[in-house]
Amino acid sequence: MSRKRQAVFTKSEMTNLLGVSEKQHEVYMPNEIFNDLTEAFKENELQGKTSTHIAFAYSYYFLANYMWRYARYRHVDDKSGESPINEGLIKQILGFPAKSEQYTYLTKNKSGLLQNLGYIRKETDKPCRYFYENNGKKEVVFVYESDYPEVYGNNKNWKVSMPVKGIWRYEESELDNCEDGTFYMIQKTHKIDIDVFIYCMTDAELGVEGFYLYSFLKYSTDKFKAFDCSNKGMAYLTGMSIDEVKSQLYKLEKRNMIENDHKPFCRNKPNDKQTKANTYRINERYEFISNKFQFNTIPKQRKISAERYEIEIGWANEREINGDIEDYEEMNDLPFD
Template sequence: MNKKNLESWLNVSESVNVQMPNEIFEDLSKAEFKSFNHKCFAYAYYYLISYIYRNALYGGETDQFSQHNIINVFTSDKSAVSYITKTKGILDSINYTKATTDYPVTYYMYDGILEFGLIKELRKKLPNLEMNHSPRFCVKEPIKAMTRFDDEDYTGTFYSFQNTHKMNVEDFIRIISDKKLGHVGLYVYGYISMMCDKYNNKFQITNAQLGDLVGCSERTMKKYTQRLEELNLIATTRVFYDSKQLDKVYSII
C-alpha cells in the first residue's frame, strides 16, 4: 500500500499509538530466523497487529484486516514468512502472538483500565448479527501487549509503558511506505528510538557497533540511518577525539 492508502486503512486520524516492549530486540535475536530481513519483518508485523488490535479496527470492515492483507503490507511473498506468522510459528513459539477468533470490535475504559469488547460477547447479545468475513477468519492477539510480567493480567504494553519504546503510527507509515527503508528501516529506527529513550535522546555509538547490536553490517547500518536522517526521522551529530571523527550521537526528532 502507498502512504495515503495506509493512512486510510489504519484510520490514523482517530487511532491511538502503541508502545513496543524493549525486550523484543533480545527476544527476536534469540529466535531462528532465516535472515536479518525476516527478523525485521517480525518486528514490523508485531507492531502492526498490536496497533490494529489496540484500536479495535476489526470492528469495521473486518475482512480487510485478514492475515493475508496484513502481511502484504510488508511483502508480496506470503509463503516466505509464513514460518514466522503461522500457528506455532516463531512469534507464537516465543509467546508474542496467538491466533484467536474472538477479536475486539470496540474498546473502552472501565475504572481507569482499558477493556475490549469482543466479537463473541457481541454475538451473544445479537445472535442474528451477520458476519462480514469468512467463517475461518482469525486474528493474531499481541500477547506482550496484554500480559508481560508473571502471567498477570493488565501488565502488557497496553497498560504499562515501563521498559517500552514509542512508535507513532505516522512514523511507521512513513518508514514502511518508503522504498529505501521498509521493515528493515523500521527495525533500525525502533532500536535507535529505544536507546534514545534510555540516554536522554543522545545515543552515542559508531555505525559498526550499532550494526553489531542490531545484527547487520556497518554498510547496511549506514545505508538505513542515512535515509532515516534524510526523512528527518532521526538526527545525528559527530563526536571528535584528537581531531579524529569517531562516534555518532543519535537523536529522535
C-alpha cells in the first residue's frame, strides 16, 4: 500500500525554516547516487519496499547536503526561540510524522543503508558558518561549532548527518586527506535548486517521490537536453514501481515541471517492429505553475495505424530500443560494475 502523502509546511514556512537566502540555492548531487541506491535496494532484497523508500533516501541525502553546505541546523521558533532542526523535524520537512520509524533503517547510525553506502555519517560537530577562500577560485571553507565552545556548548547528544560525498567523493580520498567531494568539485554531478525541493515537499501530491523523479530526469537530460525512456525503463533505472512512475510523470507534467512528447499508440503494430519511447525534457523552477488553476491539460494518447506511425514517427531501431538503459549508463560518467 502506498503512503498517504502530506505536506506539513507551506512554502513560506519551509523557506523560513531552512533559512533560504538569495545566495543559498544550489545543491550538487553525485550522479552515481541513482545507481548506488537502486543496486543497494536489490542487493539488500528491499525491492518489496514501496517507491517512497528509495525516494526518501535520495531526498534525505539532498537535505543533508543543503544543511551542511549552508550551515543550516537551527531555526527561529516564535514560541521557543532558536531550535534545532533535528531528525523529527527533518521527517516532517520530507512529509512524514516526526515520530515515524518506517524509514529509520535508511538513515540510522552505524547500520543505516545510507551510512553503509558511504553517503552519510552521524557527527556531533557541524558547520555554524562558512566563507569562501579566494585563491583564484571559489572554494568553500567551513567553520565548526567546536571552534566556539563558549557559544555552542556541548552538543554531544545531537548528531547530524554529514554528507560524506560532499567532502570526499571516494573512500580513498578521505584516507589521502583529499577534499574532492561535491562541495569542492562539481564534475559528474547534477544541480538541484533548493526551491525545487521546497516546491515538491509543500505539495502533498508530489513529496519525495515527485522530487526524486524530477531530479532523475534533471540528471538524465543534463547532457543531451532530452531523454527517451519507456515507463518500464524509468522504473528500472529509478527503483520505483511502474505505477508510481506513471503517476508522478502525470503530476510533474501538469505542474509544467517536465515536458513529454506523448508519442501515439500504434494500433496494429507488426510483431517485428518496435515503437519509440516518449521523449522527456525538464523545465526550471521559474517555469513551474504557481497555483493549481494553471494546471496543464494532459493530452490523451492518440491512436494511429501502423502505416501512419511508420510515416509520422518511424519504427525504433536497435539503439533506440535499448537506448534508455545504455544511454543512462554512459551518462553516469562513472563506471558501472
